[in-house]
Ligand SMILES: Nc1ncnc2c1ncn2[C@@H]1O[C@H](COP(=O)(O)OP(=O)(O)OP(=O)(O)O)[C@@H](O)[C@H]1O
């Protein structure tokens with residue numbers, strides 16, 4: 001091995017370690033996919049299967065037996081809508097919490113965070129009645145609002161930490177240059193915090209797509225069923241536990257987040273460190 | 280047309296006083312330089328004029344209108360910030376354009392203005408870059424261009440040339456002075472560089488610990504210092520200050536025995552500039568000591584003389600050389616001696 005440099009070796013080692021870790025993380029998803037694409041008899045047999053048989057039967061069955069399209073649409077609508085609502089509310093809120101000085105600012109900041117500390121079960125019943133009185137039960141709009149409410153505090157706090165890292169002189173310069181507060185927010189704060197906004201949006205989306213309790217409470221038909229609640233449908237019923245469907249729907253729910261994270265991965269990693277380190 | 284008045288302006292941060300009871304009148308079209316050690320309140324004063332900081336007490340008037348409580352964007356000022364404060368998300372071109380856009384300068388005039396400002400600071404080739412892709416000096420010049428791109432009522436420049444090399448600094452200095460004269464815009468300028476202060480200023484304000492020590496033309500500040508702080512701050516090297524006693528018309532300190540104006544007595548500090556004294560030809564020395572150090576600078580030689588335990592700087596001709604520890608006799612120009620009250624530091628003027 002005379003030709004191999006230490007540098008090459010350490011690089012090789014690094015890829016080995018990172019590759020193995022990636023495999024550990026991804027195998028469950030591939031395993032789910034393989035469960036989803038194999039016949040039921042093969043999945044539940046206790047004997048090891050060396051030559052699996054793949055087919056799209058379960059996939060077709062899923063789409064013909066269940067309103068998967070509606071679940072998918074509900075999930076996407078509710079999640080995307082909630083993230084948009086969160087950003088519209090959290091960006092000005094975070095800006096106010098970092099820049100304006102007023103009495104009780106820290107308390108308000110902490111209050112916002114504390115809403116996240118509450119056990120969800122405590123508000124479950126009131127929320128149910130609230131939406132019933134509003135006539136919003138079993139609707140995607142209700143889910144949108146609930147997801148937005150759940151994530152608002154986290155999104156606000158992530159954005160606040162990013163905004164606190166922006167030097168005050170930058171805003172002073174913009175103000176002397178003649179910019180109004182809204183202009184400063186729009187032309188300087190938002191572009192500069194963009195990595196933070198993306199990070200917060202992805203985190204909120206992940207939380208929202210996994211939300212189960214409130215969705216179950218509000219949704220009762222395909223009008224509002226999301227992917228995560230649909231999964232629960234596959235465990236009861238006359239057909240027993242429908243492993244193929246569970247696996248496929250889980251995979252479907254995982255896929256968009258996975259693609260999203262890969263697409264913005266550069267921003268995400270830069271964002272997470274930029275929030276922590278000054279300069 | 281904008282004069283600036285500070286009337287009894289105080290800035291407090293909690294119990295700490297950043298600027299004390301400041302009274303200052305800046306005339307229209309004047310170039311005023313703030314000079315003083317780090318932390319003396321120069322930036323704070325500027326920020327109050329800009330409207331970025333509210334004075335705790337007192338009034339600020341721009342063009343004889345009280346501007347207390349008026350937002351920065353409603354005061355027509357342009358500022359170069361000590362930390363540059365370039366917008367990281369915008370190219371240099373967009374950075375310079377920002378104030379034009381915010382102040383509603385017609386679109387078709389913007390490009391020419393931007394290019395003129397960029398050319399003035401020699402950044403014409405860097406307009407497409409983001410601030411992160413510029414060196415420190417280039418960023419500073421971009422910040423300067425952004426301030427001078429439009430014609431405000433007041434320029435505020437907080438050490439705008441501190442990060443440039445000597446040559447560029449000299450040429451920028453000329454540019455700034457020329458621009459200020461041509462546009463006739465009232466300018467407040469902060470610097471640590473005395474040459475900059477001397478060459479640019481109509482008047483200099485020397486500050487220390489939040490207080491004005493003296494206001495005057497560069498010549499007044501240099502040749503007529505009001506107290507030991509100003510005397511010891513201006514000039515490079517600054518004025519020699521020697522504490523001693525005056526008894527019956529003689530100022531006496533280790534190595535020195537010279538005539539003092541008649542009305543003084545007690546603890547007095549003598550001041551004289553290194554350039555106002557020379558090597559004494561014969562027995563007429565005002566100060567004697569030993570040579571402690573010798574620093575040729577090219578056009579002259581600076582001698583450090585040890586008189587008693589006090590080091591004294593003397594400017595000697597460029598080819599002057601003397602061995603260390605040899606005796607040195609220094610002649611003092613009696614017309615260029617300054618006396619200060621040792622207790623208060625205030626100048627004692629001769630009344631004859
Ligand atoms: N926001 C603040 N809170 C508390 N103290 C402050 C604040 N801003 C400035 N100071 C204090 O006020 C004093 C004057 O500060 P200032 O920035 O005006 O100094 P400066 O003369 O510009 O110094 P330098 O030459 O180092 O820039 C300093 O002692 C500083 O610590």
Ligand SMILES: [Mg+2]
Pocket residue numbers: 321322323361437
């Ligand atoms: Mg300063």
